[in-house]
Amino acid sequence: xxxxxxxxxxxxxxxxxxxxxxxxxxxxxxxxxxxxxxxxxxxxxxxxxxxxxxxxxxxxxxxxxxxxxxxxxxxxxxxxxxxxxxxxxxxxxxxxxxxxxxxxxxxxxxxxxxxxxxxxxxxxxxxxxxxxxxxxxxxxxxxxxxxxxxxxxxxxxxxxxxxxxxxxxxxxxxxxxxxxxxxxxxxxxxxxxxxxxxxxxxxxxxxxxxxxxxxxxxxxxxxxxxxxxxxxxxxxxxxxxxxxxxxxxxxxxxxxxxxxxxx
Amino acid sequence: xxxxxxxxxxxxxxxxxxxxxxxxxxxxxxxxxxxxxxxxxxxxxxxxxxxxxxxxxxxxxxxxxxxxxxxxxxxxxxxxxxxxxxxxxxxxxxxxxxxxxxxxxxxxxxxxxxxxxxxxxxxxxxxxxxxxxxxxxxxxxxxxxxxxxxxxxxxxxxxxxxxxxxxxxxxxxxxxxxxxxxxxxxxxxxxxxxxxxxxxxxxxxxxxxxxxxxxxxxxxxxxxxxxxxxxxxxxxxxxxxxxxxxxxxxxxxxxxxxxxxxxxxxxxxxxxxxxxxxxxxxxxxxxxxxxxxxxxxxxxxxxxxxxxxxxxxxxxxxxxxxxxxxxxxxxxxxxxxxxxxxxxxxxxxxxxxxxxxxxxxxxxxxxxxxxxxxxxxxxxxxxxxxxxxxxxxxxxxxxxxxxxxxxxxxxxxxxxxxxxxxxxxxxxxxxxxxxxxxxxxxxxxxxxxxxxxxxxxxxxxxxxxxxxxxxxxxxxxxxxxxxxxxxxxxxxxxxxxxxxxxxxxxxxxxxxxxxxxxxxxxxxxxxxxxxxxxxxxxxxxxxxxxxxxxxxxxxxxxxxxxxxxxxxxxxxxxxxxxxxxxxxxxxxxxxxxxxxxxxxxxxxxxxxxxxxxxxxxxxxxxxxxxxxxxxxxxxxxxxxxxxxxxxxxxxxxxxxxxxxxx
Numbered sequence: 001x002x003x004x005x006x007x008x009x010x011x012x013x014x015x016x017x018x019x020x021x022x023x024x025x026x027x028x029x030x031x032x033x034x035x036x037x038x039x040x041x042x043x044x045x046x047x048x049x050x051x052x053x054x055x056x057x058x059x060x061x062x063x064x065x066x067x068x069x070x071x072x073x074x075x076x077x078x079x080x081x082x083x084x085x086x087x088x089x090x091x092x093x094x095x096x097x098x099x100x101x102x103x104x105x106x107x108x109x110x111x112x113x114x115x116x117x118x119x120x121x122x123x124x125x126x127x128x129x130x131x132x133x134x135x136x137x138x139x140x141x142x143x144x145x146x147x148x149x150x151x152x153x154x155x156x157x158x159x160x161x162x163x164x165x166x167x168x169x170x171x172x173x174x175x176x177x178x179x180x181x182x183x184x185x186x187x188x189x190x191x192x193x194x195x196x197x198x199x200x201x202x203x204x205x206x207x208x209x210x211x212x213x214x215x216x217x218x219x220x221x222x223x224x225x226x227x228x229x230x231x232x233x234x235x236x237x238x239x240x241x242x243x244x245x246x247x248x249x250x251x252x253x254x255x256x257x258x259x260x261x262x263x
Numbered sequence: 264x265x266x267x268x269x270x271x272x273x274x275x276x277x278x279x280x281x282x283x284x285x286x287x288x289x290x291x292x293x294x295x296x297x298x299x300x301x302x303x304x305x306x307x308x309x310x311x312x313x314x315x316x317x318x319x320x321x322x323x324x325x326x327x328x329x330x331x332x333x334x335x336x337x338x339x340x341x342x343x344x345x346x347x348x349x350x351x352x353x354x355x356x357x358x359x360x361x362x363x364x365x366x367x368x369x370x371x372x373x374x375x376x377x378x379x380x381x382x383x384x385x386x387x388x389x390x391x392x393x394x395x396x397x398x399x400x401x402x403x404x405x406x407x408x409x410x411x412x413x414x415x416x417x418x419x420x421x422x423x424x425x426x427x428x429x430x431x432x433x434x435x436x437x438x439x440x441x442x443x444x445x446x447x448x449x450x451x452x453x454x455x456x457x458x459x460x461x462x463x464x465x466x467x468x469x470x471x472x473x474x475x476x477x478x479x480x481x482x483x484x485x486x487x488x489x490x491x492x493x494x495x496x497x498x499x500x501x502x503x504x505x506x507x508x509x510x511x512x513x514x515x516x517x518x519x520x521x522x523x524x525x526x527x528x529x530x531x532x533x534x535x536x537x538x539x540x541x542x543x544x545x546x547x548x549x550x551x552x553x554x555x556x557x558x559x560x561x562x563x564x565x566x567x568x569x570x571x572x573x574x575x576x577x578x579x580x581x582x583x584x585x586x587x588x589x590x591x592x593x594x595x596x597x598x599x600x601x602x603x604x605x606x607x608x609x610x611x612x613x614x615x616x617x618x619x620x621x622x623x624x625x626x627x628x629x630x631x632x633x634x635x636x637x638x639x640x641x642x643x644x645x646x647x648x649x650x651x652x653x654x655x656x657x658x659x660x661x662x663x664x665x666x667x668x669x670x671x672x673x674x675x676x677x678x679x680x681x682x683x684x685x686x687x688x689x690x691x692x693x694x695x696x697x698x699x700x701x702x703x704x705x706x707x708x709x710x711x712x713x714x715x716x717x718x719x720x721x722x723x724x725x726x727x728x729x730x731x732x733x734x735x736x737x738x739x740x741x742x743x744x745x746x747x748x749x750x751x752x753x754x755x756x757x758x759x760x761x762x763x764x765x766x767x768x769x770x771x772x773x774x775x776x777x778x779x780x781x782x783x784x785x786x787x788x789x790x791x792x793x794x795x796x797x798x799x800x801x802x803x804x805x806x807x808x809x810x811x812x813x814x815x816x817x818x819x820x821x822x823x824x825x826x827x828x829x830x831x832x833x834x835x836x837x838x839x840x841x842x843x844x845x846x847x848x849x850x851x852x853x854x855x856x857x858x859x860x861x862x863x864x865x866x867x868x869x870x871x872x873x874x875x876x877x878x879x880x881x882x883x884x885x886x887x888x889x890x891x892x893x894x895x896x897x898x899x900x901x902x903x904x905x906x907x908x909x910x911x912x913x914x915x916x917x918x919x920x921x922x923x924x925x
Binding site (some may be wrong): 167168185188215218219220 | 605
């Protein structure tokens with residue numbers, strides 16, 4: 001199984017480990033991530049302006065390149081996944097954006113949203129299967145009580161992201177169970193961490209994350225896992241000392257490839 | 264050649280202000296077959312009809328065209344008029360120059376031109392009309408009521424009191440329906456059971472009412488006045504003729520872990536059970552899925568303890584076939600599933616409940632014996648939050664687009680009852696709008712606010728978050744104060760949207776009764792025929808037609824009964840002669856028409872035909888004209904053009920189109 005892979009800027013910088021653990025884990029699980037050539041920043045935030053296509057073009061380039069290679073496109077960072085998936089939906093369904101983006105891009109064949117965008121977790125769930133993952137675990141994380149933190153970008157808008165039930169997601173809990181640990185379900189796992197508001201109003205993001213971490217802690221979570229570098233950044237700024245890991249780190253650990261990943 | 268008279272109506276100024284009626288008269292006189300034309304201010308009036316009568320006599324008319332309003336309005340009027348003056352009523356055609364012309368056009372010249380064209384089409388059709396005779400069919404003087412809730416019970420009682428026999432078919436082991444699950448009823452707060460159970464007893468004891476509980480309608484055939492219905496009487500495993508209703512079997516039954524349907528799953532029941540103490544009939548049912556005897560073969564306790572020897576494990580389902588003149592659908596409602604509304608944590612917390620569950624909790628015969636307590640830990644709640652419109656008035660596909668109508672009132676009722684009985688409990692209600700139209704309804708709601716101190720906040724709840732300490736944190740917005748609210752609650756009650764009962768679609772299909780996108784049965788006319796289905800002989804009672812409270816349901820139940828009585832009072836019914844008729848020489852027996860017929864009116868039979876001297880047996884379509892509603896689906900489906908609709912034959916329709924395109 002070979003997929004096109006879009007890492008995104010943060011994974012080249014602050015979140016190198018998120019990327020490294022993912023690559024090592026993919027290898028252990030038997031699929032290959034082939035990084036796109038000359039990919040550009042997705043912008044970090046899905047541009048809501050309907051009359052503006054420039055900020056959507058980098059995503060279109062990545063999507064079109066995967067199409068040319070005949071591969072599905074795998075993402076890892078929640079924000080990149082959100083932007084690519086929504087731009088892809090625009091290219092499929094919004095005629096005005098599709099026409100103007102193609103006019104600008106002047107591709108040999110116009111791009112119309114053909115590429116399927118998959119999050120790394122979706123590859124595990126839908127292509128590998130959690131049962132199969134469980135079989136490949138060599139260091140089960142037995143006894144660990146882990147709270148899944150989804151944040152908002154993976155889940156919403158539910159009809160476009162189609163990732164999981166936005167109000168009661170279960171995918172990361174199944175993932176945690178497959179690694180041999182115990183998922184802790186708490187009501188704020190799908191609430192926003194504040195995102196980029198932490199730059200302008202850090203106290204607001206802090207209080208949002210405080211609610212999340214206190215709830216998880218209150219229900220007995222010893223740690224949180226997330227797929228998003230920005231969520232992780234915000235969640236670690238609370239007064240609680242709740243460790244926050246990338247899900248790929250625990251995955252690599254359970255699969256026994258953690259050391260190897262960081263070489 | 265026909266001798267046709269054309270009568271152009273002014274409809275006061277409705278038509279005459281936009282259409283030059285004199286010009287229309289002048290133009291239609293040039294049409295072939297037209298021997299007379301005149302205009303008049305109100306053709307439908309007595310004087311107008313007299314003019315038609317005079318012309319029929321004087322000009323020896325064989326057909327008439329009335330240029331007036333929609334045939335839905337006055338076709339019957341002019342047909343009756345023609346008949347009175349000795350003309351076959353089916354020799355009358357209406358050219359709709361009001362709704363189709365004067366009302367929608369402004370320019371007089373164009374409108375006049377169009378009116379002439381519409382008249383020409385009608386004239387072309389009348390030229391090919393043939394007199395038709397309406398047939399007659401008999402009426403079976405017995406009614407079927409599907410559903411034994413308050414709607415079905417009331418309809419049955421009213422029909423039975425008028426002297427006709429009625430059968431009630433109820434799916435569950437007892438009649439009573441939703442109303443039997445309620446504690447108190449708004450706006451008078453009288454006990455639901457106290458006003459319902461006497462009606463249940465009346466129905467059970469009525470000499471004209473026969474009740475089939477634990478039974479379902481399985482097959483319906485026939486037509487208005489003459490339906491044949493198969494009813495499946497499911498095996499109770501208890502002989503109703505022997506059972507004394509002592510209840511010992513239920514006490515001794517060792518399998519007591521089945522969630523009680525009657526208590527909305529909040530308590531358990533035994534495998535042999537009557538749903539509630541006042542059940543009618545007071546004869547238990549064995550739930551074979553839960554019964555140890557049926558599951559493992561070992562047990563038989565109920566048989567041993569039954570003094571009457573009523574337990575019958577070998578009992579089989581029974582099919583009863585009965586004839587009816589009319590059928591009333593009274594299948595009621597259920598609350599929607601809340602799986603799509605996880606933000607309210609209904610599936611995550613035992614202390615988030617639906618309003619119907621609260622009814623059971625507040626009911627002295629309910630799972631908590633009427634004590635208001637949290638289901639998670641049995642503690643008395645101090646803060647209760649009500650959330651209105653859960654799944655109602657919903658713009659996405661998670662819920663229902665309509666207002667469930669009853670929730671504002673029952674929420675006010677719950678809030679008031681709780682504040683009355685437990686004054687130390689704070690009650691907050693989140694609402695979008697409070698809708699209380701109805702006699703003494705708004706007064707009732709205001710009492711909840713003004714006398715009982717219920718805290719009403721305009722705004723929707725966004726999230727109910729269970730907290731580690733077992734409480735619930737309710738996040739909401741206060742739209743009037745423009746504030747975000749976070750408040751702790753011990754219990755959250757969701758005013759869950761209601762929807763027609765599961766299975767109503769299946770019943771509607773059997774009855775060929777139409778149903779809307781929300782599974783509510785459609786009425787024949789939303790204002791003027793609200794208790795009749797468009798399918799003749801099928802009537803609607805209660806929430807199966809749309810959300811209703813108890814007073815409205817009872818009123819509609821009575822109205823449906825009156826319509827049934829009106830039908831059953833007739834000995835014969837006049838049938839519509841505009842039915843499909845196959846040409847046996849053209850029919851090739853392909854069967855396509857039978858497939859598209861929505862009324863099951865077409866069957867196939869092998870008959871001998873004489874095709875230009877050649878006698879042979881052929882498989883031919885046969886239309887039951889009593890069943891045929893004249894929809895015309897078969898005529899357009901027939902590949903050989905053998906099927907024709909009388910009064911609307913292919914030739915007539917083509918002639919109309921030709922006249923328009925001329």
